[in-house]
Amino acid sequence: GESVGLHLPTLSVQEGDNSIINCAYSNSASDYFIWYKQESGKGPQFIIDIRSNMDKRQGQRVTVLLNKTVKHLSLQIAATQPGDSAVYFCAERGNNRLAFGKGNQVVVIP
């Protein structure tokens, strides 16, 4: 948990700016995609999900975009806050099992 951010791609963002985190997935048959947030020393927390028949979904301060043509998923965080500093994982569901990406570390600069 506390060392999960090591060796991960890192996005440094100024507080108040928007963040975009990208993820490439592998299974074209995946029907469901999720973004999780993991803070240091804790388990992952669900942020937002999207079904494969959608290309955009919005939540509170977050938007997920899905491009099935290039198998790409992104998470946009509006007005990034210090509490958004964490590792963010995308996950895809195929054959009723979740496969997780390696994660992206987001560091918010006050």
Added chain:
Amino acid sequence: DGGITQSPKYLFRKEGQNVTLSCEQNLNHDAMYWYRQDPGQGLRLIYYSQIVNDFQKGDIAEGYSVSREKKESFPLTVTSAQKNPTAFYLCASSIVGRSAEAFFGQGTRLTVV
């Protein structure tokens, strides 16, 4: 409050010893999962169970064993056969068929000394 609880948070094991990690949930979920997380890696599935007294191997089951005697509990044993057991272990639960909506525990950090 409903939730999923892992214990202990930190665990130390001597080489050659087996050790069991606890996972309990009171969410009434049928499905439970164990994942392993290493620095710079995504979560990798060790074992999962969709019903009491049944479980399936995940992608990296070698050196691990599980049991599912109760719906609420899914303990993971890290055996001496696991060559590189130092890692962060995460337990999750979900409604069967809705694995994407998994709730995670806070994790157990296992270190071999």
